[in-house]
Amino acid sequence: MDLELTSEPTLFVEVLLPVPIPGTFTYRVPVAMNDLVQKGVRVLVEFGARKLHTGIIADIHNRPPKNYQAKYLLDLLDDSPTVNELQLKFWNWMAQYYVATPGEVMKAGLPAGLKLSSQSRIQLRPEFDIEEALDLEVLSDKELRLLRSLEQEDSIPYEQAADILEVKNPYYIVKELVRKEAILLFEAVKDKYKPKTKKKLRLNPIFLETEEGLEQLFAxxxxxxxxxxxxxxMKFLMMVPVLTNPASNEEGIDKKELLEGGTSQVSASSLTTLIRNGILEEFEFIVSRFEEDEYSATRYQDAEVKLSEAQQAAESQVLGYFEEKDIVLFHGVTGSGKTEVYIELIKKVLDSGSQVLFLLPEIVLTAQMVVRLKKIFGDLLGVYHSKFSDNERVEVWKGVADGRYQVVVGVRSSIFLPFENLGLIVVDEEHEPSYKQYDPAPRYNARDMALVLAQMHxxxxxxxxxxxxxxxxxxxxxxxxxLVQLKKRFGDAQLPEVTLADLKLERKRKTMKEDFSSVLLEQVRNSINEHKQVILFQNRRGYAPYVMCEDCSWIPTCPSCSVSLTYHIHRNQLRCHYCGHSEAVPKSCVQCGSTKIRTMGVGTQKLEEDIKFLIPEARVQRLDQDTTRKKYGYQQIIQDFEQRHIDILVGTQMVSKGLDFDHVNLVGVFDIDRMLNFPDFRAEERTFQMLTQVSGRAGRKKDKGLVVIQTNNVKQTILHKVARADYEAFFRKEIEERKQYHYPPFTRLIKLSVKAEDRDKASAAAGLLARELVKKLGAKRVLGPQEPVINKIRNHYLMDILVKLERQKVNPQKVKEIIREVLGELDGDRQFRKVYVNIDVDPV
Known part of the structure; x- marks a missing residue:
């Protein structure tokens, strides 16, 4: 159809694509789609050479592009918007603030299941005559083999050609057949999201039209x-009362339930015969991927959440502040009952008809929290995190969009969900660095973006x-x-006592057993004898940080990253925790030939083995990334610990995060000095937070808990502030140092990370960037370039530049524009073509 000759207006749309290129892309709307295009609807477009992408319509207009001929939209993928206008506004704001592109934000925000995948396929040209080509002897044996296979199929995936031809790369053979006009290459498109379905059965309605129908059926x-x-x-009629309730036949019965349910099983082959003869009809219906459970409800339950006087006062204070402020910081000591206050606030928001987003910093925290919230909010509660499959995440997305989920518990990516009327966002453990996205762009902080999202709603x-x-x-x-504060634990619970174990003194006295001080080991034994539970915290995973040659001090390092390799005992291998490189443990030193290779330091695996040896009667389990790789691995370990099938839980940061166990009376902390001495201005803050959080796992009920922190320097003041649970003393010292040295909150930071495979190029590019930034921003605002502590990752050398901006005198958006300009100049320099620069706004 000639679109130019119609009286219909010619429409164009701005399409947002998940590519790292600024702006949107203009496409022409086929006239047949004029009445169907809407903002926020997914579309299928061609972008580049035969590449198909899912895009989002960001705008509709009638202005053709000036510099190129607009391609047509290929297809509309939605009847109604998948992304609402507020989301598009939020995405654009995020892109601008974090110096990313809207396409990068879209890629991060939209679940993979809502994006189409395109795949090259090969098809035989209908007009190509294989026999004639054979007579002319223009086909090689491999070419003929591929064409014969294509005779049997409508089309095959490009990758399958390699299997047919028994070659690693079929490119040259395929290319030659395209040149000979024997085959066609095209893109096949698949929608990744498929609803989960179950098979149901109903009686053919023809047998219900008359009273004699069923008698005739049996005859x-x-x-x-x-x-x-x-x-x-007979079993079907017993389970589906079609005579007394004809509507029940339309709804049908689950096929599996008919076969296996009730008191007896029936013949599957007889059922198949009845379906084939048209007596029973089989049909599919869509079901949720999230199993129904005992807490499902159409409205939240009045589960008992009795607030103490202190909690009631805290809730009243929060509501009071909400009269004049949009943001409240709720500072409550560990175990003070913040969650119960959150629940009461959520109930009030739901009663007003609004939605609630409950953010948690990591997946590991969702298990216990979901159980608690599910008891109260039933099937109004949705859960959203990366351990879910693509299809499960799409179902939550759709559930939020259609209002099925009024409360969502999720990790940082939950801020991208299609909320229509948010009334409250709770950011639990707001201090956690896990709210920050590091790679790829946008490098956003979900806590900060929650404030922006709330403002928009x-x-x-x-x-x-x-x-x-x-x-x-x-x-x-x-x-x-x-500011609302809860300074006492809930009920009769008391804050734990904190003891510092002097490792230097114990080594001198030779009272250490493996990596355990006598103080800690004695307390572990006491806890086990009293039938209590113990948590041992180590801020790192692996059997040991590294192995070393005793004779020459050689340490195996990663060939691609500037880090030592970590020893994992169960696989007896060395692994890099940055790029994944692994290798066997060397039997001798590659530098001096010595066979004296031993492990250095302590990791979770070694702690697990040592405590099993030292206290063999204890049941020990490790909780770290290696033991929780399976989808429900974490939940299983936590459940076993809650049910007291485990006496001692050895773990990394996972065990420090907001978990609530009734019978833990002892927490042991290892290797805190390394964290405290890390070269970062936030090192003391992180140490205080980590120690306070992990200490909070001890003595959650009436019994007072004990925390033993092992350290080489018991005089460090930060440890004594942790022991006194004196956050405000820590804050006063920290804020003075931040002010003196011009760090947040008195300044804003932007970090530029320069990466290149060639060390000299990385250094030269970073030097050029720094000089140009100094010219435009001044020397006091630009620090570096300098090599980071880990200066090589995945074969790329790194250099960092830190830009410090005063909060009052500088327009941060103008500075970001200057950074873009300088980076543009660097991109234009041919010698730096293979140099990459990551921009991290507000690094943590």
């Missing part, structure tokens, strides 16, 4: 298998933590946020 059954078919039909925000970030506490003290 018509064949004699050979009549008894077994009658058995199937005119919603309220509660930031909760026992150890708030220095920035958040500063804003609260200065009146930007409301």
């Amino acid at each position: 018509s059954l064949g004699t050979k298998q009549k008894a077994k078919q009658e058995e199937v039909l 005119k919603a309220k925000v509660v930031l909760g933590s026992a150890t708030p970030s220095v920035e958040s506490f500063y804003h609260a003290l200065n009146g930007a946020y409301g």
